[in-house]
Amino acid sequence: MTRIAPTALYQEVAERLRQRIFAHELMPGDWIDEKKLADQYGISRTPLREALKVLASEGLVELKPRRGCYVTEISRQDLDDIFPLMAMLEGRCAGDAVRQASPADIAALDDIHKRLEAAAHDSRIDAFFEANQEFHFRIQELAGNRWMLSVIQDLRKVLKLCRLHSLSIEGRLQQSLDEHRAVMAAFKAGDPVKAEALMQVHLLSGHDALIKMDPKAAKAA
Amino acid sequence: MTRIAPTALYQEVAERLRQRIFAHELMPGDWIDEKKLADQYGISRTPLREALKVLASEGLVELKPRRGCYVTEISRQDLDDIFPLMAMLEGRCAGDAVRQASPADIAALDDIHKRLEAAAHDSRIDAFFEANQEFHFRIQELAGNRWMLSVIQDLRKVLKLCRLHSLSIEGRLQQSLDEHRAVMAAFKAGDPVKAEALMQVHLLSGHDALIKMDPKAAKAA
DNA sequence: GTACATAATACTGTATCCATAATTACGGAA
DNA sequence: TTCCGTAATTATGGATACAGTATTATGTAC
DSSP: OOOSSOOOHHHHHHHHHHHHHHTTSSOTTOEEOHHHHHHHHTOOHHHHHHHHHHHHHHTSEEEETTTEEEEOOOOHHHHHHHHHHHHHHHHHHHHHHHHHOOHHHHHHHHHHHHHHHHHHHTTOHHHHHHHHHHHHHHHHHHHTOHHHHHHHHHHHHHHTTOOOOGGGSTTHHHHHHHHHHHHHHHHHHTOHHHHHHHHHHHHHHHHHHHHHHOGGGOOOO | OOOSSOOOHHHHHHHHHHHHHHTTSSOTTOEEOHHHHHHHHTOOHHHHHHHHHHHHHHTSEEEETTTEEEEOOOOHHHHHHHHHHHHHHHHHHHHHHHHHOOHHHHHHHHHHHHHHHHHHHTTOHHHHHHHHHHHHHHHHHHHTOHHHHHHHHHHHHHHTTOOOOGGGSTTHHHHHHHHHHHHHHHHHHTOHHHHHHHHHHHHHHHHHHHHHHOGGGOOOO
16 A cells, blocks of 8 residues: 555554553453564564553653563552543633634534433444534634643553543443533533533543442552 | 672663753654764673664654654644643742641752742852752652652653753743742741642743743644 | 472574665666 | 755664663472
């Protein structure tokens, strides 16, 4: 195939590994066999190792000198640290987004929200998850702060290490939908303060759901 | 020399490059000559390239496929994005730190603040800068959120790309000191809300000083 | 049978080599 | 003289080869 985007091999490998990690094909704590993976992908260890450096910077893997590379394990403490941080960041994004969004922006956001409603109505968890991600991402884009977006995306990647989907809890999907509705209403009302507060509530509520789902996840760091 | 810490070569190289970038020996926009640097350090290009991948993930350099590596240039927009973000993050840290700090912690923080006072009294800008960094870092540690600390440190690195030291503005050092005094007072008073607000003011004030110092830094991204 | 020491194996980390793409320099034509 | 095309040079990206260390397995001694 002709390569359209002049993207380096290590980037493609990094992306593939990310997907495998998010899919939990590579589980937290797993050792990453460089030689085996390189052979699988039909490449040498050089670009693979470069990809691992990138993933390590993102916090998805840990590089132990002379001991190899391991998929990061997220502790209960990590969740307790990250969620309030995300709540603050995404809350601020929501507020800023309301302040800067045009009517067209809000209409576009509402379209995504409608997909969320539809997915919830049909109990399509995967579709709900997908629309949910897009909704949050769009808000972060509307906020217009490149660095805030970058930070949030990085933390989101780390959270995806966690296999637990709180949406599978009975009632959580409906609760999440209700919170989204409230955020969307704040956007339509043009109320940045309310949007920020509601988004914070939404994130912290997600944290609670996750904790209640698996309270034993309190493994030490 | 015997290597005490089993730190990999690429890590040492990354740290050296960071220092050279922060010292502006490698200026924003500069092309990084891999071969030349590898020869300078007496190493091969392999660990150097791995180090560059790490620096790229940190945002200190930009890797353009097939075009080489360049030291990141920070735009006015970047500053306008990062400082409010830092203000929010460090503000939250200050609040959390007050909530969790023991009297001993506050005393230790006050010791650092006293070094700041002394440096300011003697107009030792470098010493002030040093104590200032330690003060902020200690507060972030007291907040006890590993991920928040990590995010802040990463953003701080990016800000250090900027050559401009706002402290060299007439009066800024005194102003910064005053703001620090106020923050320190909030710590002693055990007032987290005030600590958070004052720390935000402090950061945003630093932003203002930087902008006033070099308004022409408004180069497009 | 267990524990410790030693040797073998395997993986990480680094260096060297090669291919490919980009930049630049040179030459010819308009 | 200037612009375009082509060739040469140079740097990046990837593969392979090698050295050093950690782990594991095996053997011996207690």
